[in-house]
Amino acid sequence: MADTVIKTEALTKIFERGRKREIVALDRVDLEVRRGEVFGLLGPNGAGKTTLIRLLVGLLTPTSGRAFVLGRDVTQDIDYIRERVALLPQEAGIYERLTARENLVYYGGLYGIPEDELNRRADRLLDIIGLTDRQHHQVKSFSGGMKRKVLVARALIIEPELVFLDEPTTGVDTLGARVVRNMLKKLSSQENRTIVLTTHDLHEVSELCDRVGILNKGQLVAVGKPNELEDKFKAANLEEVFTALVTGEGLEA
Ligand SMILES: Nc1ncnc2c1ncn2[C@@H]1O[C@H](COP(=O)(O)OP(=O)(O)O)[C@@H](O)[C@H]1O
Ligand SMILES: [Mg+2]
Secondary structure, X not given: OOOEEXXXXXXEEEEEEXXXXXXXXXXXXXXXXXXOOEEEEEOOOOOOXXXXXXXXXXXXXOOEEEEEEOOEEOOOOHHHHHHHEEEEOOOOOOOOOOEHHHHHHHHHHHOOOOHXXXXXXXXXXXXXXXXXXXXXXXXXXXXXXXXXXXXXXXXXXXOOOEXXXXXXXXXXOHXXXXXXXXXXXXXXXXXXXXXXXXXXXXXXXXXXXXXXXXEEOOEEEEEEOHHHHHHHOOOOOHHHHHHHHHHOOOOOO
């Protein structure tokens, strides 16, 4: 249990739309994520990825089922969880007029981290994201990939045990996405943090993630290491597994 950072039991979220229409955004999901792993939540648009993350950080309440983060129930101990968990939302905004460094330090200051400690963390993170040279430039002059890196670093300034990155490379061009992926690789090897990221990019998952969960229409349809899933579904690559599970074509597991 000490090594489990996320555990959900039949976690369900239903959105009411009008009096009759219901959307089952998450349907009885049982998930376990272990300390130190990079876990990828993969699924097409509308699969429920963002909803799952929002439930795990207390931005939504479950309709039924349970969710534990760092051993605490999200409906009971959300303050404990929020102090130790960071979220980079899908539509995160950055302070364009602040410099890269100011973005990190300002955000960390909101959490009451002392200035000298904040400076040490900022130095290290700027080095990891490769922006030490540009740290005093206003972020508005940065490319999409560079901005995204600053946002990821900003989420990490609180030294969270667990970090959720909701589509960290979506909307960033190919080159920028590569830059962000390389940074995430470096982070996962240098820092012993648990990273949960969502994506609809299969290559991203196979490149970065120790384990993957595939969500489709609110259901967790497969969980495992990328190569385990390929074996299980007798597929040549993750793309085939994904296509089979999401479209129902050629499934043999
Ligand atoms: N606040 C909301 N109110 C109503 N429906 C929502 C809300 N948030 C998400 N949904 C619906 O729940 C489903 C899952 O959405 P989401 O979790 O955003 O999927 P993903 O992140 O995988 O693209 C979608 O059908 C979406 O329209
Ligand atoms: Mg989403």
